[in-house]
Amino acid sequence: MATSATSSELPSLDKLITSRLTGNELEEYNRIQYGKNKYDELSIAKANLELAEKHNFEIAAYNFPTKNEELRSARIVKIGVIQHSITTATDKPIVEQRQGIFSKMINIIEAAANENVNILCLQEAWSMPFAFCTREKYPWCEFAESAIEGPSTMFLKELAARFGMVIISPILERDEVHGDTIWNTAVVINESGKVIGKHRKNHIPRVGDFNESTYYFEGNTGHPVFETKFGKIAINICYGRHHPLNWLMFGINGAEIVFNPSATVSGLSEHLWPIEARNAAIANSYYTCAINRVGTEKFPNEFTSGDGKLAHNEFGHFYGSSYITAPDGVRTPGLSRVKDGLLIGKVDLNLCRQVKDKWGFTMTQRLNLYAESLSNAVKNDYEPQIIHSN
Template sequence: MAIVKIGTVQMSCNADKPSNIQKSIAQIREAAAKGAQIVCLQELFTSLYFCDVEDHDNFLLGEAIPGPTTDALTTVAAECNVVIIASLFEKRANGLYHNTTAVIDADGKYLGKYRKMHIPDDPGYYEKFYFTPGDLGYKVFKTKYATIGVLICWDQWYPEAARITSLMGAEILFYPTAIGWATHQDEATNVEQYNAWQTIQRSHAIANGVPVVSVNRVGYEADMKFWGGSFISNPFGTLLYKASHDEEETVVTEIDTEKTERYRTHWPFLRDRRIDSYAPITKRYIDED
């Protein structure tokens, strides 16, 4: 389908997992009522962003995928005829956890999962304490409405991830996200950080000629203000939608996947790639000697 209606759910979360799940389901239904065909939820939507601390009790939030949350979402997907992109804390085995996104098709079928490849470790984002890096590789999912690629938050900063996923046939790139500002920061730093975050993802749209959908959470948690600002970019980096930094928003935006052909032929970046020269990209760093 050329025209695809994308539902983005930007919301705040609390410490009660069941209430966050029910809130998300209500927003999926709202997006579907507005005509959404694909609905993307934010990163780790079932809980507060627990990676602000290293606390072993937080491992109790983990769950199997497929599991209870995906079971609930498959029912909603089938009832509303929508594709759902759901970011969850996956318990793979005792002592083995991933930051994982499940994809459910519009008929309620579980299509599979993507495990976050790039894992940060920064003040307020201690994800290496919780998550094993993804081992499924980059993934695309053939849904009823489009072939989609899913990456997660810190993956946003890596053009290699976007490129590979696009080369695998993704018509749209989705980035469930949880990122914010430290509450002690000045406004100039906040603006610079948000602009960099948005710019790098819009650059992925331009370089690969595909729309990009980035969905962030909002609200105060511990010493962090999650900056919202969810957005959708067309294949040449033009913003089709941008959310506020403070409010919960469930919005439906139309994108036209056929525009990829136009942008890729007028700006033939894929044609002119020098794949014979890219072997050094697999090195950590290139020393002159």
């Protein structure tokens, strides 16, 4: 089995709570929890609901109402994010494992196309198991592929062109030009099926089973913003969500939507999950999309987790719960904790600047002060500003 039974897992905390509240209490919950203006739930085409039921994935779509401006037309964009489990046992041939994921992905991407999604982002290392817990180099390094013409890119280029959709494809990248090094990379494919660039993960974890620094290094692509037909987008890959400066630089470079393709498990981070990507949306006045994989992945050989516990074969539970936050902090409920899913946000990118005008966070940011403070702080002889009690 690729993933173990998740029947004991709570399917959704968000749905559990709303099922227990009614009337004014439910309204207050929605106001305080999700934001005053709230999202509207969008209906899904019947054929699409049937497709989702047939292939056992969830579809949810939300609209973020935004005020019309006098001088700028609304810039309505449909964002889609996909969370999914692996499909094939991790001791099967690599091509088989990858093809299993491709096969299920076609259905979910088709559903996104049917709902007229413009920009779609998949989860981190979407076409492979998250095998870094094992610290084994083989066979896992063989999943690494060219950003330009690897199998994941080729598969998605065709779909991007067919559906006229920008697709962000987070993969394990092999850079043959520079020493055959491996990177954790997001490839951006435009609506014509052309790779327009890539971004490499800036911050690499060394925590629990996330031994990723064993496989790849801190990214060397800076903080690029991709100016696509549908808006200015950036990608903060996984562990980068713990770093406010990483989010900040994408904002400074003009991002209107920042995707956070991730892989994280319930024992480690679930209480942080609703906080960090949402905080980034608020602090930087842009949309954020937090995407996490689903299911428990099992590996052929035992590995330890650096926690003094016995060796074992299973990663923890990847809890899904992908969600979208608007620049004003309003957010959608999360997707399922246990099931594949497609989450759609219909947004007006004009909201980013409207929120900057209202909240004034960029105006009051005092970047000059911090450019100077940080330049001092990184010096080896830096003396922290400490005031003693006596």
